[in-house]
Amino acid sequence: xxxxxxxxxxxxxxxxxxxxxxxxxxxxxxxxxxxxxxxxxxxxxxxxxxxxxxxxxxxxxxxxxxxxxx
Numbered sequence: 001x002x003x004x005x006x007x008x009x010x011x012x013x014x015x016x017x018x019x020x021x022x023x024x025x026x027x028x029x030x031x032x033x034x035x036x037x038x039x040x041x042x043x044x045x046x047x048x049x050x051x052x053x054x055x056x057x058x059x060x061x062x063x064x065x066x067x068x069x070x
Contacts, residue, residue: 003024003059004056005058006060009023009059022044030042030048038051047064
């Protein structure tokens, strides 16, 4: 898997304690929906927002998902 992170995504991953492996899992295994031209993928508590460019995944940002209250 070719993965490229924006500077913003790198900064947010560090701030939020999200590893590269967790980002890959979110992209590969997560529930996905479109947000304009971006893909939003949720897996466990990680959300990755990215674009697929050719054979590369360009990660725009990552975040910790909030619980649904259940």
